[in-house]
Amino acid sequence: MQQNYSMTGKYLQQHKISLALAMLVVISFVFAGVFASVTGTKKSQDQRSQAATNSAVISLQPGQQDTRVGEKFTLALFLEVGDLRISAADITIDYDAGVQLEKFExxxxxxVVLRAGAINAGQRTFSIALGSGPQTPVTGSPLLVTLTFKAVSPGSNTVHFNQAMTQAAALGNTANVIGAYRQTSVTIGDQVVSxxxxxxxAQVGLSKQDVITQADIGLVYTQQNAAGQEKKLKLYKTELTSNQSGVLITKTPLTLEGINQSTxxxxTEVYxxxxxxxxxKLGSIDLKQTELLDASDKKLVIGDFDQSSEQEKNVIRLTDIVAPLQAYTLLENQLTPETAKFDVDYNGLVDIRDISIVLSSFTQLELRGEVP
Structure with missing residues (x-):
């Protein structure tokens, strides 16, 4: 065995293989259980020819990433090896100052972790060394690592392999088998200001303070992009609280994520x-100029109780009117989980006032809500 190690050292020195790659080659031999036989056997001309032509491709995907300052994106590191049998890979990735590597998986x-993954934020590098298990070299196009970056400044950047320090070993090969390195180009735009x-x-029948209700918001707006102007619809959820006059207000301004104020x-129409x-529909607002839409002169119509199907939602029909009438068995009815929604004046009871408020909305056989 001592003779085998000596022969391997001379062979690697003769071919001027880097120390890192030499370690990978040795690991590949040990894992395969063929270390002794390989060092003592001369390869045929056909084997040398095949080793020279077979090569792997290591890549970061996608190859092009468009993002904005403050946003995060994930790149996938693949090693496309074809019919090579990869036993180990030593990988170093460099990235430009416009991006920041936050985590990896x-x-x-x-x-087999030969060297634990490490992020060097100062040098803007990531490195790791991985190996296969004994007798289980890797083939195909495996995903090795995912990397999550954050865009920190606008401009053009790259995330790329340090080719001198990124190598892979395969069974039956004594040289680095990576033949192509594919990077990711990252274009970072200015930060989106939402x-x-x-x-x-207002809401029909509501005059009490500190009533809290959930609300769905629909916005119809036009955004300028590279292809021109595009009309879009976005949906949000928020919470409303009534003031001393019973007017419902968003106590905390709703941040409209996904909308770029500058474009x-x-x-913008608000529903x-x-x-x-x-x-x-509460009205329209210029979100570049103001964030307040005061629609307190408009009243939400209460009575959409029957939501047993999609067809029954956002419409008031006879079934919506019958439901609170069935709960009105006494002059004053205590609330239950099933009847709490009929307390439309929020006084803690289902009484004649609730019934009159609901009936006031029933001005036609079918009343539908306004939709974007």
Missing amino acids: VTQALP PKLTIKV LVGM LKTPYTLSK
Whole structure:
């Protein structure tokens, strides 16, 4: 065995293989259980030719990433090896100053950790060394690592392999088998400033303070992009609380994530629905100029109680009127989990006032909410 190690050392020195790759080659031989036989056997001309032509491709995907300052994105590190039998890989990735590597996750494709993954934020590098298990070299196109970056400054950047320090060993090969290195180009735009929205709106029959209800918000807006102007619809959820006059207000301004304030064009239409009111268009707002939409002169119509199917939602029909009438068996009815929604004036009872408020909304056989 001592003679075998000596012969291997001379062979590697003769071919001027790097120390890192030499270690990978040795590991590949040990894992395969063929270390002794390989060092003592001369390869045929056909074997040398095959070793020279077979090569792997190591890549970061996607190859192009468009993002904005403050946003995060994930790259996948693949090793496409074809019919090579990969036993170990030593990987170093460099990245430009416009991006920041926050975390990484290692798959089990090469399950043996030869050197733990490490992020060097100062040098802007990531390195790791992985190996296969005994008798289980890797073939195909395995995913080795996923890397999560954050865009920190605008401009063009790359995430790329340090080719001098990124190598792979395969059974039957004594040289680095990676033949191509594919990087990711990252284009980072300016940070998206999301507008905010504060809403004030009244509700039929509500005059009590500190009533809290959930609300669905629908926004129809126009965004300028590279291809021109595009009309879009976005949905949000928020919480409304009534003030001393019974007007519902978003106590905390709603941040409209996903909308870029700087590229908005014109006015934005705002629709709102609470669990038992019909959806209503509250008006339009220029989100570049203001965040307050005061629709307190408009009232949400209460009575959308029957939501047993999609067809029954956001519409008031006879079934919606019958439901609270069935709960009104006494002049004053205590609330239960099933009847609490009929307490539309929020006084803690289902009484004649609730019935009159609901009936006031029933002005036609079918009343539908306004939708974007």
